[in-house]
Amino acid sequence: xxxxxxxxxxxxxxxxxxSGMTAALEAAECGKEVILxxxxxxxxxxxxxxxxxxxxxxxxxxxxxxxxxxxRGNPRIRVMTMTEVTAVAGRRxxxxxxxxxxxxxxxxxxxxxxxxxxxxxxxVPDAFNxxxxxxxxxxxxxxxxxxxxxxIDPSIVGTPDGEAAKAACKAxxxxxxxxxxxxxxxxxxxVWATGWRPFDANKIQPYGYDRIANxxxxxxxERLADPHGPTGGKLLRPSDGKExxxxxxxxxxxxxxxxxxRHCSRICCMASLKQTQYVREAYGEGENGAKSTVYYxxxxxxxxxxxxxxxxxxxxxxxxxxxxxxxxxxxxxNGNPVxxxxxTEGYHRYATEHDLVVLAVGxxxxxxxxxxxxxxxxxxxxFIEGSRDGGMFGAGAASxxxxxxxxxxxxxxASLRAxxxxxxxxxxxxx
Amino acid sequence: MSDMNTQAVARYRNNFLKEVExxxxxxxxxxMCMQCGVCAGSCPLGPHWEHSxxxxxxMIRAGKREEVLTSDAxxxxxxxxNCIVRCxxxxxxxxxxxxxxxxxxxxxxxxxxxPTREIAKLFxxxxxxxxxxxxxxxxxxxxxxxxxxxxIKNAMAMxxxxxxxxxxxxxxxxEILGGHACKDKGGIQxxxxxxxxxxxxxxxxxx
Ligand SMILES: Cc1cc2nc3c(=O)[nH]c(=O)nc-3n(C[C@H](O)[C@H](O)[C@H](O)COP(=O)(O)OP(=O)(O)OC[C@H]3O[C@@H](n4cnc5c(N)ncnc54)[C@H](O)[C@@H]3O)c2cc1C
Ligand code: SF4
Ligand code: SF4
Numbered sequence: 294x295x296x297x298x299x300x301x302x303x304x305x306x307x308x309x310x311x312s313g314m315t316a317a318l319e320a321a322e323c324g325k326e327v328i329l330x331x332x333x334x335x336x337x338x339x340x341x342x343x344x345x346x347x348x349x350x351x352x353x354x355x356x357x358x359x360x361x362x363x364x365r366g367n368p369r370i371r372v373m374t375m376t377e378v379t380a381v382a383g384r385r386x387x388x389x390x391x392x393x394x395x396x397x398x399x400x401x402x403x404x405x406x407x408x409x410x411x412x413x414x415x416x417v418p419d420a421f422n423x424x425x426x427x428x429x430x431x432x433x434x435x436x437x438x439x440x441x442x443x444x445i446d447p448s449i450v451g452t453p454d455g456e457a458a459k460a461a462c463k464a465x466x467x468x469x470x471x472x473x474x475x476x477x478x479x480x481x482x483x484v485w486a487t488g489w490r491p492f493d494a495n496k497i498q499p500y501g502y503d504r505i506a507n508x509x510x511x512x513x514x515e516r517l518a519d520p521h522g523p524t525g526g527k528l529l530r531p532s533d534g535k536e537x538x539x540x541x542x543x544x545x546x547x548x549x550x551x552x553x554x555r556h557c558s559r560i561c562c563m564a565s566l567k568q569t570q571y572v573r574e575a576y577g578e579g580e581n582g583a584k585s586t587v588y589y590x591x592x593x594x595x596x597x598x599x600x601x602x603x604x605x606x607x608x609x610x611x612x613x614x615x616x617x618x619x620x621x622x623x624x625x626x627n628g629n630p631v632x633x634x635x636x637t638e639g640y641h642r643y644a645t646e647h648d649l650v651v652l653a654v655g656x657x658x659x660x661x662x663x664x665x666x667x668x669x670x671x672x673x674x675x676f677i678e679g680s681r682d683g684g685m686f687g688a689g690a691a692s693x694x695x696x697x698x699x700x701x702x703x704x705x706x707a708s709l710r711a712x713x714x715x716x717x718x719x720x721x722x723x724x
Numbered sequence: 725m726s727d728m729n730t731q732a733v734a735r736y737r738n739n740f741l742k743e744v745e746x747x748x749x750x751x752x753x754x755x756m757c758m759q760c761g762v763c764a765g766s767c768p769l770g771p772h773w774e775h776s777x778x779x780x781x782x783m784i785r786a787g788k789r790e791e792v793l794t795s796d797a798x799x800x801x802x803x804x805x806n807c808i809v810r811c812x813x814x815x816x817x818x819x820x821x822x823x824x825x826x827x828x829x830x831x832x833x834x835x836x837x838x839p840t841r842e843i844a845k846l847f848x849x850x851x852x853x854x855x856x857x858x859x860x861x862x863x864x865x866x867x868x869x870x871x872x873x874x875x876i877k878n879a880m881a882m883x884x885x886x887x888x889x890x891x892x893x894x895x896x897x898x899e900i901l902g903g904h905a906c907k908d909k910g911g912i913q914x915x916x917x918x919x920x921x922x923x924x925x926x927x928x929x930x931x
Contacts, residue, residue: 550812590760619765634765640779
C-alpha cells in the first residue's frame with residue numbers, strides 16, 4: 294500500500310460491504326485514489342454473514358474472495374477498518390472529512406496464527422453470528438475476514454487476559470497501549486455504501502420474538518444453516534436443541550407496514566424461498582422430512598428470480614399460505630410456536646403449530662438514526678439518494694433494499710458518478 | 725326497500741366502491757386495503773361472524789352491495805381496535821365498520837333483530853327524545869326486547885348489578901315515571917336535526 298496523501302482527487306468510500314468494496318475497486322481500477330473506511334474490524338459486510346446466496350446458491354466466499362484478491366493487488370486503495378466518519382465539511386470536489394479510528398490492539402504484524410485467542414479465557418458475544426454464540430475476546434471476525442488480522446476486545450485490555458494474549462503472540466503484534474485516533478482528510482467525492490441492518494423484530498409485538506424462544510429472524514436462520522455458525526450448520530431450534538423440520542416463514546415482518554418500515558424490503562421473499570431449500574437439504578422429502586410453510590401477502594420475486602420461485606412452488610416440501618399472520622402464541626408443553634390468522638384464499642381461520650418460526654425481517658438502512666452530513670438527501674425510509682451538491686452518492690443497500698447482484702450494479706454506477714466529480718474538479722483546477 | 729336505497733342504486737349503478745367512498749364515513753380508505761388478512765385474524769369476534777373486515781372490503785370492491793349492506797359483520801364490531809393497531813396500511817377499520825353499519829341502517833338494509841342494532845336504536849331514541857339516556861328505561865327495554873318471559877329472566881340475572889347501581893346513586897328507580905330530561909331538550913333536538921341536514925347534504929342523501 295502506498296501512503297499517498299489524500300487530496301480532492303481522492304474518492305472516499307464509506308462502508309466496506311460488497312457494495313463499498315466494489316465502488317472502491319471500480320474507481321481504483323480506473324486509476325483513482327480511494328480511501329475505503331469500514332467501522333467494523335473487517336470488510337465483507339452482511340454478505341459474509343449469509344450461508345449461501347440466491348439465485349445460484351453459491352457461498353459468499355465466491356464473491357468476496359475475488360474482491361479481496363483485487364484489493365490486495367491494488368495500491369490505490371487504502372483500507373481503514375474500525376474507522377468511522379465523524380464529520381463532513383465543504384462541498385462537491387472539496388470535502389474535509391474527520392475520521393475516528395478505534396484501537397484494534399493488534400498491529401499489521403499479526404499472522405492470524407490464533408495463539409492469542411487460545412491464550413485468553415474471556416468470551417464476548419459473537420457479532421458475526423448475530424450474538425447467537427460467543428467468541429474468545431481475542432478473535433478473528435470470521436474465516437474470510439479482510440484484513441486477516443485478529444482483534445482484541447477492549448473489555449480485556451488492562452486485565453490478565455489481555456496480558457496473556459500479548460505474551461502468547463510470537464509475532465509481537467499485540468499492542469495494548471493503542472489509543473483511539475482521529476484524522477482529517479481531503480476528498481473530492483464520497484460514496485456512502487453503509488448498507489443495511491435487520492429490522493428490530495422486538496418491535497413487532499404480536500410475533501413475540503422477545504418472548505418465544507423458537508421465533509427467530511431470517512438473519513439468524515442463515516447463521517444456523519452455516520457450518521461456521523453456532524450449531525455447526527445443523528437446523529436446531531433454540532429452546533431445546535431439537536431438529537427444526539417443520540419451519541414457518543413469515544414474510545413482511547416489519548416491511549410494507551406503516552407502523553414499522555414503509556418500504557418493501559424486496560429481498561426477503563427470495564431469502565425465505567432460498568431458506569426453504571436449506572430445510573429441504575437438511576431433512577429431505579418424506580413423512581418425517583422437511584416441511585416449510587411460507588405465510589405471505591404476495592410473493593415478490595423480482596425479475597428473473599421468478600424462475601427460482603416457480604421451482605420452489607413445485608417443491609413438495611414447501612407450501613404457501615396467503616395470509617399475514619395475526620399473532621404467535623406458544624404451546625407451553627412442547628415450546629412450539631402457534632400461528633394464528635386467516636388464510637385469505639377461502640378465508641379459513643388457522644391455528645398452526647410449527648417447530649420453528651423464521652421472521653423474514655425487513656432491511657432498514659444502517660444509517661437510520663445516524664447523523665449524516667446535512668447535504669445528504671434521504672428518502673422517507675432513510676435510504677440515501679445522493680446530495681444536494683452532487684458530490685455524494687448512495688451505493689448498494691444504503692441506497693435501496695437490494696440483493697447482492699443489484700447492490701454491485703448500484704455501486705458501480707455510484708463509482709462512475711464519483712469519478713466524474715473528480716474529473717471535473719481536476720479540469721477546473723487545471724483551467 | 726326504502727326510497728333512499730332505490731335512489732342510491734340508481735345513482736351509483738354498479739359502482740358500489742364509489743358509493744362507499746362518497747357516503748360511508750372513512751369509506752375512501754377502502755381502496756387502500758391490500759388484503760393481507762391481519763385484521764381478519766386479529767378480530768376477537770372473528771369466528772362468530774360471517775364476514776371479516778378484509779372480506780367486507782374485498783366484497784365492496786367486487787360490487788357485492790346487497791351482501792355487504794345486509795351483513796351482520798359491522799354490527800358485531802366491539803370497537804376493540806385490534807385491527808386498527810395491526811393494519812399495515814393504517815386503515816381506520818373500526819370506523820369504516822361503524823360507518824357501514826350506520827349507512828346500511830339508514831338505507832333500511834341492516835339485518836332485522838340484530839341485537840347490537842336494536843340496542844343502538846334504543847339508545848338513540850332515548851337520547852333524541854329527552855337529550856339524555858334514561859338508564860333504567862334503556863336497560864329494561866333491552867331486557868324485554870325478546871319478550872316478557874325472557875325479560876324477567878334477564879332482569880333477575882342482572883338484579884345484583886342494578887341494586888349496586890342504585891346504591892351508588894347511579895340509577896334512580898323513580899326514573900321509571902317519565903324520567904328527567906336535559907335543560908334544553910329542544911336545543912338538543914335542533915342540533916341533531918342540523919347535524920343530520922349537514923350529513924345529508926355532504927353525502928348527497930335525501931330522506
Ligand atoms: C435474510 C437475508 C438473506 C439474504 N440473502 C441474500 C441472497 O441469498 N442473495 C443476495 O443476493 N442477497 C441476499 N441478501 C441481501 C444482501 O445481504 C445485501 O444485498 C448485501 O448485504 C448488500 O451489501 P452492501 O455492501 O450494500 O451492504 P452491507 O452488507 O450492509 O455492508 C455495509 C458495510 O458498511 C459498514 N458500515 C455501515 N455504516 C458505516 C459507517 N457509518 N461507517 C463505516 N462503515 C459503515 C458495515 O459495517 C458493513 O460492513 C439477503 C438479505 C437478508 C436480510
Ligand atoms: S420482499 Fe416479500 S417479504 Fe420482503 S417486504 Fe417485499 S413482499 Fe414482504
Ligand atoms: S389489515 Fe388492513 S390491509 Fe390488511 S386486510 Fe385488513 S384492512 Fe386490509
